[in-house]
Amino acid sequence: LQVLLSYGTYTNLELLEHYGFLLQENPNDKTFISLEPEMYSLCPWPKDSLYISQNGKPSFALLSTLRLWATPASQRRLVKHIAYSGHHISAESEAVVKEWIAKKCQLLLSSCPTSFDEDTLMLRIIDNIHDCNNEAETGAMLCDEIRSFLESNRVMHGKLSTKMHVSSKTRRSICRLKLAVQWRHRYKKILSDCILHCTRMLDNPF
Known part of the structure; x- marks a missing residue:
């Protein structure tokens, strides 16, 4: 008799807190990313949608919010629908977004007591x-x-x-x-x- 257990969409931290174990390859694992205070006004999604997936790729909400933030304020209203649909706005803003995310990840790594x-x-x-x-x-x-x-x-x-x-x-x-x-x-x-x-x-x- 095969018994299948489902632990839902828990991250490794949640599995550790609730069940006392974690998975080396957990497709639901993620690292949450905090934004600068002024960025949150551009984000229509909940904060727990802003994360890096277990494969190292930024979430849809994180990318969309940062793409709008990387656009000059005078142009945001015109391109908001493009950003929120998950599309690139421009090569320049896309570079700013990737640089911001990479720098944020590096800062988080640098804040850890061990490498x-x-x-x-x-x-x-x-x-x-x-x-x-x-x-x-x-x-x-x-x-x-x-x-x-x-x-x-x-x-x-x-x-x-x-x-x-x-x-x-x-x-x-x-x-x-x-x-x-x-x-x-x-x-x-x-x-x-x-x-x-x-x-x-x-x-x-x-």
């Missing part, structure tokens, strides 16, 4: 927790984070050891830590993919 590559390494360390010493030189900061975590759970003190006693309680804590790192890793991948997408569009607009 995408550091999270990749940290996930590898978590998966191979007993071999953490081997990663010490290439991931000192990450090992410090792991070390602090292990010390707080009374697994080890001082220098990392390859022979650590890990209780079932600590294993559960490690699983929660891994989920948190996986989520922020996916979040950064969406932003990075969007920057790549915008850069490609700027290089080859049509």
Whole structure:
């Protein structure tokens, strides 16, 4: 008997909050993008429609709003129907839109305490927790984070050891830590993919 479960259109963050897991390839995952205050008056859609999809592409509402914003104020009334139908207004405004989105994504990435590559390494360390010493030189900061975590759970003190006693309680804590790192890793991948997408569009607009 095959049992099919449906979790609706939850993002990974919502899955994590409600069910305690996430999906590596979640078609409903997205990263929400906040606009400048004056931009919201140009957006007829709800704020949760302004996002980057899991494949790195901006949403319809985000693109449409930014296309109208990138148009001179004196021309907006004339081209509003074009923007809201999802079409390009001009090559110039399209370039402004892609540059704004790429810059916004880069700012969000820069505000994170760790990078995408550091999270990749940290996930590898978590998966191979007993071999953490081997990663010490290439991931000192990450090992410090792991070390602090292990010390707080009374697994080890001082220098990392390859022979650590890990209780079932600590294993559960490690699983929660891994989920948190996986989520922020996916979040950064969406932003990075969007920057790549915008850069490609700027290089080859049509």
